[in-house]
Every structure is written in structure tokens, then in C-alpha cells.
Amino acid sequence: MKFSQLLLFAVFFLQQKAFCIAGVANYSPTAVVKNQLPTDSIDKINTLSRDIYLSDPAYARKLSAKALLCSKTINYKKGIGQSFLNIGITYWSQSYYIIGLLYIDTALKYFRHDRLQLSSCYCYIGRIYTDLKDYKSASHYLEKAREEAGTDPAKSKDVIVHLSYLYLKRKEFNKALFAVDRMMKICKSVKDTDTEAILYNRLANIYLAQNQYSKALKYCDKAIQMSYLVNNKRLRASSFVEKSGILLHNGHQRSAIRFATQALAMSDTLGIMDLKSKSFKAIIAAYDARHNYKRVLYFERQFNLFQEERYNSVIHNNSQIMRDYFELNAGLQGINMIKQQAKENDIHLHSQQNLIITLSASLILLSVALYIVYFYYRQKNNLATKLRDRQQATLAQSQLIESQARNLEELNGFKNKLLAIIGHDLRSPIQNLRNLTDMFDDGNISNEEISFLMKTINPVIKSAELTLSNLLIWADRQIRGIERIQAKSIDLMPVIRESEQIFRHLLDQKNISVQHHIGVDTLVWCDENHLKVILNNLISNAIKFTGEGGEIAITVERDKNQLIISVTDTGIGITDEEIMRILSANTHFSKPGTMGEQGTGIGLLLCRELIEVNGGRLNIKSNAGIGSTFYFNLPSTELSIN
Structure with a gap:
């Protein structure tokens, strides 16, 4: 001591x-x-x-x-x-x-009336006396700790753990092993990993004291492993020192030096002087076994410096503890003074309570009077608010009725427009088909005439089919309003070929050739159904206004991250005024084709809307008598993915 x-x-x-x-x-x-x-x-x-x-x-x-x-x-x-x-x-x-x-x-x-806390105190006093090698006092206090613990399992467990350490120090190894074995079973059953880690270290020390190095090394490694699990750095440093000694005995000097060095660093960080001293001794012994006397001399000097620093540190720490002790006394006295001052303030406040009660009563009376005034004022405001709310509700209902009337008028207009288109543009193809079937039933036409008429009427049927498809899509969009597109990566070429195949008979009938000018990647990001409708209408429009022996060119070019798709014909062309009407919102018109083909004008309107919802824009260039180019842009797949 x-x-x-x-x-x-x-x-x-x-x-x-x-x-x-x-x-x-x-x-x-x-x-x-x-x-x-x-x-x-x-x-x-x-x-x-x-x-x-x-x-x-x-x-x-x-x-x-x-x-x-x-x-x-x-x-x-x-x-x-x-x-x-x-x-x-x-x-x-x-x-x-x-x-x-x-x-x-x-x-x-x-803790005079708290037996469990008394048990904890006696338990640690017994442990300290064990570390001071006063085993008699240690045994006395640990027995008192056992008495106070009674039947409490947690406290009894702590007592047995410290008793096992006492038995170890007194070299009563059988008692120590019995105590550790008993506690190990309890810890495993209740999953007390903190105590279990300490017990593995205790087993390592017991077997090390009996020179059973293989068992000692086994339990030492287990203690080190569990010290990481429970974050017990003191246990880890202690186990490193013990493992260093075992490795040195087994002839593994380098490993012994490594573990002793780790123990030295950890004990220095934690400020555990005894462990630091043991670490120095373990390092010196390992270097001595390797006959590295230069390192032995170096660490002996470091150890001597540590001993001097330890002595000076103890003096410094003791002085600091004394200073803190007296400062604490002053602080506790200050707390007592503050409490006394607070008590005096309470007395002073109590003496003022009567005055406060009187003032409070006056304030209550005044508050009642103010409340009455406020109550009538609030009633007046409530009536005004209700009247204003009713006026606003009436105005809102009026606006709703006007809005519903406008919507109804628009729906009626849409209905009339749809009926007019259906009545005008679909009645003629259907009437022609009926006349043809009537003549066939009556036997008024020959097979050659039927073949000729079928070829003649096929473009009319194709036109009617496209018209009906456009009407259905356009009507659905008008009714549902904003729609949700299902965009994905699409290769243009299969869609272009599919559209050509749809109109192949019309192309052959008018002897129109189709040229492709495509030198770039043709992957676009859009709704596939929308793209088909757009290309079908643009190609149908080009066929309609291109005479016999004409040419249609389909071009795909890249402009930064956009693909420009163009459909160019050598047809009759359109005027600037007609271009403006086509590109104007919510307007459409139609004129006959080169062979008298009729249309609704809905196709180009539908194309423009579908292109815009897919992130593009429709544009037109035309020269009267030379031809027209309808072109639009769509985002490339690469841009959309980015």
C-alpha cells in the first residue's frame, strides 16, 4: 500500500x-x-x-x-x-x-435498509481487499455480501464471481473451478454474456496458475473473443497480457510481443496502472527470450520512466483529488445556501399572497364585465359571418351551375360533331358496301366486275377503317381528358414496316414507292400505341395527297437527344393558311385526296395531340404542287433513361 x-x-x-x-x-x-x-x-x-x-x-x-x-x-x-x-x-x-x-x-x-445495494458494496470491498492481498478481510466482506444477497440470483452471481477470484489468489484451485463452473451454467442459462466473458478469463488464470497452458490458452482466446462482444476493454487488456505469457512459454516470442504490446497500449488508454506494469514486464520477458537485449534495455528504460511517471502521477492525482474534494465542499455549501435563500423567498411570497388574492378578485370582476361585452360583440360577428358564408355558398352554387352548363354545352357540341362525322364520313363507305352486296345478291354483276369493284372499293374501306379508329381514339381522349401514357423504349423500324404493310394495297394501287433514309439508332421513348396511330395517319395522309407514280420518303435523324421522324411526299402540297389551321389547337379540317378520298380531319388533330403528350411537337413544311413534309420529334431512349 x-x-x-x-x-x-x-x-x-x-x-x-x-x-x-x-x-x-x-x-x-x-x-x-x-x-x-x-x-x-x-x-x-x-x-x-x-x-x-x-x-x-x-x-x-x-x-x-x-x-x-x-x-x-x-x-x-x-x-x-x-x-x-x-x-x-x-x-x-x-x-x-x-x-x-x-x-x-x-x-x-x-444503503442501510437496502440489502441488495449493501451486497454490491460488500462485494466490491471484498474484491478490492483481494487485489490488496488482504485475503482475510476479502473473505469476511464477501461472506457479508452473500448474506445480504439472500436469494437474489443476480447479486448471488456477483458474489460467486468475486469469490472465484479470491480462491484463485489463495491458490484454492478446486474451489475456484467449482465456483466458475457453477456460475458459467447460470450465465449461459440467463444469457449474461458480460459475466460469462469474465469467467472465461478467470478459467484461463486458474489453469495458467496450474501450468496447464493449453487449457489456459483456450479460455484466454474465448475471453478475448467475448470481450469484443461485450466491449469490456479492461478484460481484453488483461487477457492480452495472460496470452502473451502463455505464448512465451510455448516458444512463440513474436506473438507474445505482439499481444503484450497491444495490452500496453490499451492499459495506457484506460489508465490501468497495474496492467500497464504487467504489460511492460511481459514485453521485456519476450525480448529477453529472443536475446534481443537492445529491445530489452529499451523497454526497461521505458518501464523505469513509467514507474517514475506513475509515482509522480499518483502524487499529482492525489493532489487533484484533494483540491476537488474541497471545491466540492464549497459547492455543496453553495447548494445549501441556495436552498435557504429559496425558503426565505417562499416566506416572502406567502406574505404577499393576500395582496395577490385581492388583486385577483378585482381582476375576475373586471374580466366578467369584459366577457359580457365580448360575448355580445362575438354574437354580432357570428351573425355577420354566417350571412357572408351563405352569400359565398350561393355564389359558389351559381358558379357551379354556370360551369356545369358550359360543360353540358361542350358535351352537346362534341356529341353533334361526332354524329355529324359518323353520319357524313362513314355512311358513304357503308352505303357503297350495301349497294355492292345488293347487286351481288340480285346477280346483276359478273365475277370480273366484282373483282374490279372490290379493288376499287378497298381504299374506301381502308379510309373508313382509319377514320373509325381515329374517331374512337379521339372520342375516348375527349371524354377522359388527360390520359396516362405507357412509355417505353421502342424500335421505330418494326413500327414503320407495320404501317407500310397496312397500306401496301393502297401504295400498289397508286404505284407509290416508299424510301427509307435512316442512318441512326431508331430507339425512341414513347407510348407504342400512340406511335402506331401517329405513323398510320401520317402515311395515310401522304398516300391520300400523292398522285400515281409518286414517292413517299420516311427519314429518321438525330438532333442531340431527340429523334426527328419525317414523312415526305411528292403530292399536291398545302398552303400556309392550311398549315396554320392544322397546327392550331382544337381545330381540324379535311379536303379530298388525289383520287377523291374523303376524310374527317381528325387524323392530323389526333397526331398532334398524341405527339405532344409523348414530349414532342408536330411541324409541317410544304410547297404547293411539289409536296409536303410532316415531321415531329420524340425523345431518344438514352435521354429518357438518363
Whole structure:
């Protein structure tokens, strides 16, 4: 036991009525009183401190210090006792055994009626006496811990764990193995991995003390593995030191040096002086076994420097603890003064209550009067609001009726237009078909005449079919309004060939040739059904206004990320005025083709709408008597995917 620690122990016991804690001088009494925490929050802070003390003892001590001041502010005795116990445990984990004893002993008086907490205190006191090699005192306190634990499984488990360590230190290996085996079964059944990891380390130490190195190495590796699982850095550093010794005995000096070096780094980070000392000794022994005396000399110098620094650090830390101790006393006195001042303020406030009651009564009377005035004012406003709401409702109904009337008028117009188109443009082809069938039934025409008439009437039927298809699509769009397109990547060439095949008879009948000028990738992004309707109408329109022996050219070009699709004919052309009418919104017109073909004008209107909903635009270039070019753009597949 170091002299500086004994001196500190004596000074603290001379201050029996004072609280003792380190690292809390930064907590202002005023701030603590103003920001009081409820007891459950204090308990959570202490629980967090207990959970992390093996991986970060300094921060755990800081948390417990905060919990101590907050507990003192509200006189929460359980929180005070738990804070003292946690601080003592953090000092024990860093090998400050005497200081740890002092804090845990202080915690005892706050747990006089809490047997489970008393068991925890006695358990850690017994462990500290074991580390100090006072095995008699250790056995005494661990037995007291067992008595206080009673039948509680968690506390009984903690006692047995520390008893196994005592048995190990007293070289009572059979008792130690029996205790560890008993606890291992309990831990596995309740899935207590934290304690299970410690027990594997305990087994490694027991077998190492008996020179059973293979078993010791097995359990040491298991302890290291589980230390990562439970984030117990102290356990990991201790296991590294023990594994280094086992590897050195087995002749693996390099591995022994590696694990001892890791243990040195971890113990230095955690501030565990005893482990750091053991790590230095393990490194020196490993280099000595390799006859690397240069490294032995280097680490012996480092070890001597560490011993000097450790001694100076102990003196410095003890001085700091003393300063923090007196600063804490001043802080606690400040808390008491603030409480006293608050009590005086309460008395002063109580003396003013009568005046406040009188003023409150007057205020209530005034409020009643104001409420009456406000009530009548509110009634008036409510009536005005209801009248305004009724006027607005009437206006809204009037606007709704007007809107419905306009919609009805538009629907009637749409109906009349549709009936007119159907009556005018579809009646003639159907009448021609009926006349043909009547003549055939009456036997008035020969087979040669039937063949000739069928070839003659075929373009009329094709035109009627296209007209009917356009009418159905256009009517559906007019009724449903905005539609949802199903865009996807489409190759233009199969669609172009399909459209040509549809009109092949008409092309052959008028001896019209079709040329392709396509030198780019023909993948576009649009609705496939829309694309077919667009191309069918544009090709049909080109055939309609191109004379016999004419030519139609279909061109596909790229303009940045757009494909330009053109349908050019050598037909009669159209005027600028007609182009403007075709491209104007919601207008359509028609004129006969070169062979008298009739149409509705719906086709180009439908083309323009479908091109626009697919992200393109229809344009027309024409020279009268020379021909026309109808061209439109659609996004390429590459642009749409990007």
C-alpha cells in the first residue's frame, strides 16, 4: 500500500461529515439547483456509468459525479449512495484501491435498509481487499455480501464471481473451478454474456496458475473473443497480457510481443496502472527470450520512466483529488445556501399572497364585465359571418351551375360533331358496301366486275377503317381528358414496316414507292400505341395527297437527344393558311385526296395531340404542287433513361 494513498485515506476520514468525490468541480451549485433532474433520470445516469466503467472509467466517473450533485440537490439518498459506489468502482478499475475503498465505504451509510445495494458494496470491498492481498478481510466482506444477497440470483452471481477470484489468489484451485463452473451454467442459462466473458478469463488464470497452458490458452482466446462482444476493454487488456505469457512459454516470442504490446497500449488508454506494469514486464520477458537485449534495455528504460511517471502521477492525482474534494465542499455549501435563500423567498411570497388574492378578485370582476361585452360583440360577428358564408355558398352554387352548363354545352357540341362525322364520313363507305352486296345478291354483276369493284372499293374501306379508329381514339381522349401514357423504349423500324404493310394495297394501287433514309439508332421513348396511330395517319395522309407514280420518303435523324421522324411526299402540297389551321389547337379540317378520298380531319388533330403528350411537337413544311413534309420529334431512349 503506497504511502501517498494512506495519507489521502487519513485526510478523508478526518472529514467525516463531508462528501468526497473527484472530478466534479466544474458543476456550479446554482446550475445544479436550477436544472434539477428527476430521480429516474439520475438512476439512468448511474446505470450508464456502471455500464461503461470497464471501457471508459474516466467518463463513467464524470457521469456519477454529476448524478451525485443532482441527487444531493433533491436529497435523493439512493442516488447519492449509488453515485458513491460507482465512483469507487471506477477508481478500483484503474487500480486506485484505497480511494475506491473510501468511496464505497461512504456509500454504505446510504444503503442501510437496502440489502441488495449493501451486497454490491460488500462485494466490491471484498474484491478490492483481494487485489490488496488482504485475503482475510476479502473473505469476511464477501461472506457479508452473500448474506445480504439472500436469494437474489443476480447479486448471488456477483458474489460467486468475486469469490472465484479470491480462491484463485489463495491458490484454492478446486474451489475456484467449482465456483466458475457453477456460475458459467447460470450465465449461459440467463444469457449474461458480460459475466460469462469474465469467467472465461478467470478459467484461463486458474489453469495458467496450474501450468496447464493449453487449457489456459483456450479460455484466454474465448475471453478475448467475448470481450469484443461485450466491449469490456479492461478484460481484453488483461487477457492480452495472460496470452502473451502463455505464448512465451510455448516458444512463440513474436506473438507474445505482439499481444503484450497491444495490452500496453490499451492499459495506457484506460489508465490501468497495474496492467500497464504487467504489460511492460511481459514485453521485456519476450525480448529477453529472443536475446534481443537492445529491445530489452529499451523497454526497461521505458518501464523505469513509467514507474517514475506513475509515482509522480499518483502524487499529482492525489493532489487533484484533494483540491476537488474541497471545491466540492464549497459547492455543496453553495447548494445549501441556495436552498435557504429559496425558503426565505417562499416566506416572502406567502406574505404577499393576500395582496395577490385581492388583486385577483378585482381582476375576475373586471374580466366578467369584459366577457359580457365580448360575448355580445362575438354574437354580432357570428351573425355577420354566417350571412357572408351563405352569400359565398350561393355564389359558389351559381358558379357551379354556370360551369356545369358550359360543360353540358361542350358535351352537346362534341356529341353533334361526332354524329355529324359518323353520319357524313362513314355512311358513304357503308352505303357503297350495301349497294355492292345488293347487286351481288340480285346477280346483276359478273365475277370480273366484282373483282374490279372490290379493288376499287378497298381504299374506301381502308379510309373508313382509319377514320373509325381515329374517331374512337379521339372520342375516348375527349371524354377522359388527360390520359396516362405507357412509355417505353421502342424500335421505330418494326413500327414503320407495320404501317407500310397496312397500306401496301393502297401504295400498289397508286404505284407509290416508299424510301427509307435512316442512318441512326431508331430507339425512341414513347407510348407504342400512340406511335402506331401517329405513323398510320401520317402515311395515310401522304398516300391520300400523292398522285400515281409518286414517292413517299420516311427519314429518321438525330438532333442531340431527340429523334426527328419525317414523312415526305411528292403530292399536291398545302398552303400556309392550311398549315396554320392544322397546327392550331382544337381545330381540324379535311379536303379530298388525289383520287377523291374523303376524310374527317381528325387524323392530323389526333397526331398532334398524341405527339405532344409523348414530349414532342408536330411541324409541317410544304410547297404547293411539289409536296409536303410532316415531321415531329420524340425523345431518344438514352435521354429518357438518363
